Amino acid sequence: MQKALVSVTGQDKVGIIAKVSTSLYEQNINILEISQTILDGCFTMLMIVDLQEAPRTFQQIAGTLSEVGRQIGVTVNIQRMELFAAMHRI
Amino acid sequence: MIEANEILQTIHMIQEQHFDIRTITMGINLLDCRKNTDTETAECAYEKITRLARNLVRVGCDLESELGVPIVNKRLSVTPVSMISGANPAAIARALDQAAGDVGVNLIGGYGALMHKGSTIAEDILLESMPEVFSTTNRLCGSVNVASTRSGINMDAVRRLGAIIKEIALRTADAESFGCAKLVVFANAVEDNPFMAGAFHGVGEPECVVNVGVSGPGVVQRALEAVRGEPFDVVAETIKRTAFKITRVGELVAQEAGKRLGVPFGIVDLSLAPTPARGDSVAYILKEMGLEMAGAPGTTAALAMLNDMVKKGGVMASSHVGGLSGAFIPVSEDIGMIEAAAANCLTIEKLEAMTCVCSVGLDMIAIPGDTPANTIAGIIADEAAIGVVNNKTTAVRIIPAVGKKAGDTVNFGGLFGFAPIMKVNTFNNDAFIQRGGRIPAPLHSLRN
Numbered sequence: 001m002q003k004a005l006v007s008v009t010g011q012d013k014v015g016i017i018a019k020v021s022t023s024l025y026e027q028n029i030n031i032l033e034i035s036q037t038i039l040d041g042c043f044t045m046l047m048i049v050d051l052q053e054a055p056r057t058f059q060q061i062a063g064t065l066s067e068v069g070r071q072i073g074v075t076v077n078i079q080r081m082e083l084f085a086a087m088h089r090i
Numbered sequence: 091m092i093e094a095n096e097i098l099q100t101i102h103m104i105q106e107q108h109f110d111i112r113t114i115t116m117g118i119n120l121l122d123c124r125k126n127t128d129t130e131t132a133e134c135a136y137e138k139i140t141r142l143a144r145n146l147v148r149v150g151c152d153l154e155s156e157l158g159v160p161i162v163n164k165r166l167s168v169t170p171v172s173m174i175s176g177a178n179p180a181a182i183a184r185a186l187d188q189a190a191g192d193v194g195v196n197l198i199g200g201y202g203a204l205m206h207k208g209s210t211i212a213e214d215i216l217l218e219s220m221p222e223v224f225s226t227t228n229r230l231c232g233s234v235n236v237a238s239t240r241s242g243i244n245m246d247a248v249r250r251l252g253a254i255i256k257e258i259a260l261r262t263a264d265a266e267s268f269g270c271a272k273l274v275v276f277a278n279a280v281e282d283n284p285f286m287a288g289a290f291h292g293v294g295e296p297e298c299v300v301n302v303g304v305s306g307p308g309v310v311q312r313a314l315e316a317v318r319g320e321p322f323d324v325v326a327e328t329i330k331r332t333a334f335k336i337t338r339v340g341e342l343v344a345q346e347a348g349k350r351l352g353v354p355f356g357i358v359d360l361s362l363a364p365t366p367a368r369g370d371s372v373a374y375i376l377k378e379m380g381l382e383m384a385g386a387p388g389t390t391a392a393l394a395m396l397n398d399m400v401k402k403g404g405v406m407a408s409s410h411v412g413g414l415s416g417a418f419i420p421v422s423e424d425i426g427m428i429e430a431a432a433a434n435c436l437t438i439e440k441l442e443a444m445t446c447v448c449s450v451g452l453d454m455i456a457i458p459g460d461t462p463a464n465t466i467a468g469i470i471a472d473e474a475a476i477g478v479v480n481n482k483t484t485a486v487r488i489i490p491a492v493g494k495k496a497g498d499t500v501n502f503g504g505l506f507g508f509a510p511i512m513k514v515n516t517f518n519n520d521a522f523i524q525r526g527g528r529i530p531a532p533l534h535s536l537r538n
Contacts, residue, residue: 007101035094046097058156077101079158081092086342087335088096 002051003032003081004058006065010074012043020047020076023068027061029054043074048081108308108370109336110160111343112363114150115284116143117291117299117356120169120200128178132185135174139166139189139198142298142353147194149350153343161343162305162505166190167289168200171232172216179216180223187227199289201232204279207241207528217247220254224269225261231287237277237474239481243529248474251275252467252523256490259459263492266500270489271454275470277477277484282357283413288450288485299356300348301413304340305363306332307424308370310396314378325379326399333360333403341408359413360404361449362396364424366507372396372417373426384419384426385436393417394447414483416449422502422509423454432510438469439515446476451484456500456509459492464523465516466490471523479532 008020017036024031024047033048054061062078069076103109123134143166150164168186175182183201190198201223203213223230234251237243255270262269274288281292284301291299313332317324340358348355364372373384376392397416405411419441421427430436438455445451451473457466470486477484491500494511501508 005097007097037094044098046094059152062155077158080156082342083157083159083339084092084097084100086338087100088092 004049004051004078005081005084006047006049006076006078008043008045008047008069008074008076010043010069012038012041013072016043016072016074017045019068019072020045020065023064024049027054027056027064029061103306103309104159107306107312108365108367109306110162111302111340112305112361113163113165113284113286113303114146114161114343114347115165115167115289115301115303116146116351116353117167117282117295117301118142118169119291119295119297120174121293124174128176128181131174132181135168135182136185136189139168139186140192143193143195145351149347152350153346157339157343159339159343163197164195165284165286165289166193166195166198167284167291168198169291169293170203171201172203172210172213173293175212175216177215179212179219183219183223183227183230187230190229195229197229197231197286199231199233199286200291201230202234202290204235205247206235206238206244206277208244209247217250217254220273221257221261221269224258224272231272231289233274233276233279233288233290235276235279236470237478239278239478240531242531243277243471243474243478245471245523245529246526248470249464249467249523249526251470252463252465255466255488256463259490259492266502267459267489267491268502268506271487271502271506273487275486277474278482280413280483284359285361285363285414287487295356296354298353300344300351300353301356301359302340302344302347303359303361303363303413304336305361306336307362307364307372307375309336310362311369311371311375311378314375322395326395329396329399330403333400334407336360337404337407355410357410357412358404358408360400360408360411360415361413362400362417364418364420364427365505366423366425366428368425371424371426372419373424373430377426383433383435384430385440389440390443390447393419393444397448414449418450418453419444419448420454420487421512422456422500422507423505424507428507428509431512438512442472442476445473445484446480449483451477452486452488454487454489454506454509456489456491456494456511457514458495458511459490460495461490461514461516464520465514467523468519469514475529
């Protein structure tokens with residue numbers, strides 16, 4: 001398993017989850033967990049995904065997701081999960 | 091399982107608090123490149139560097155994108171050149187500069203010498219070549235170790251460096267004397283420092299190694315905002331926890347970079363390295379502790395605690411900590427320090443006191459262009475004495491900006507920032523500096 005975190009932030013609107021999930025589906029990326037909150041009107045979605053079966057490189061995936069974000073007017077980032085484990089778990 | 095608030099904390103550190111990995115520095119041994127002539131040595135060094143470091147920038151960029159943490163600089167350090175050079179070290183200098191450009195790193199360190207006890211013929215020649223080299227190369231940096239706790243202070247080297255720094259300033263006068271920013275004069279130089287301009291690949295190091303320097307003054311400042319008014323016990327604990335988190339990311343990057351480059355991971359340098367960006371300042375951390383500006387009474391105590399807590403938090407987060415580790419206080423590279431110097435709250439004398447407890451020394455300080463060489467040598471000697479007696483690394487990177495006087499400003503651009511010209515005490519010390527010789531190593535018992 002190659003876990004990564006997809007974070008989506010921006011103004012809440014219809015279809016954010018749909019668009020991002022569709023892109024992940026098209027890139028054969030499995031969603032393991034989703035959490036979503038609205039903080040001060042700012043939409044924040046965190047998705048933990050598995051890149052194991054994704055055929056493309058990390059950079060290509062990141063580029064596509066960022067483009068999807070641009071189209072719907074939110075920021076979409078993807079980061080390897082190791083970063084968060086390193087910082088918050090001993 | 092990692093909680094959502096932890097994930098968001100990390101994202102905020104990167105997006106809003108300027109957290110970054112300051113540098114991945116590959117250290118390369120060049121001792122085996124020493125040939126019959128400097129030209130052949132230069133060719134061999136060029137070949138070795140471009141072979142070993144060809145993937146450094148790509149690996150750095152890959153990690154940056156995968157982790158989402160900026161890795162600001164990719165750099166190289168090599169064996170002090172005076173160990174492989176002869177009559178024409180400038181030939182090697184040009185090869186190193188070229189190699190750095192060709193592999194895409196922004197700086198390469200190691201054009202220097204270890205002469206804390208005395209100098210070799212090659213070291214003398216290399217020292218004399220510095221003004222020409224630092225005014226005609228782009229990426230090359232260097233350092234000279236003039237003192238150590240075990241051998242004392244080489245005052246001949248100190249005197250010569252005062253003059254060399256003046257000469258570099260003159261030769262780069264049309265670029266605000268920027269050449270001087272590429273030369274560091276050390277006492278107790280460390281062999282595995284990844285930060286420039288003082289990085290070099292020490293003789294005790296392996297063939298090739300990857301060292302990582304972390305940063306994050308903005309993250310510490312933000313964490314302290316949450317404990318305003320609390321006693322120092324709480325402040326100390328907060329800094330420690332934050333330093334731990336920052337260093338963990340440095341460790342991850344270092345391990346991963348080493349694996350991908352096929353070279354051993356050396357150390358994580360757990361430094362708080364500021365940039366001129368607002369919100370990425372060590373001086374602002376001191377301000378957050380309750381000082382109006384860096385330089386106000388209490389500054390040395392605040393910095394001492396900050397420096398110690400960064401180390402205490404960081405050591406547990408990494409398998410190998412080294413380099414210069416601590417809080418850097420460069421003037422031109424820290425917006426809070428610039429403001430304090432411009433307001434005359436921060437003087438060179440106060441900075442000198444601060445260097446007794448910070449990670450390195452007098453760094454990126456611009457002084458009037460007409461400062462005599464011996465005055466600069468005197469400043470170097472004072473700083474070296476602090477390092478030698480207190481068994482710590484100290485350094486001087488000082489820029490006598492040609493044509494500028496106290497109160498003017500110099501602008502170096504980018505991460506090197508800008509700086510107000512600081513006033514220097516110019517009472518005469520010629521007879522002191524002209525003595526030359528060596529100040530003996532200090533006693534290590536009867537410590538008072």
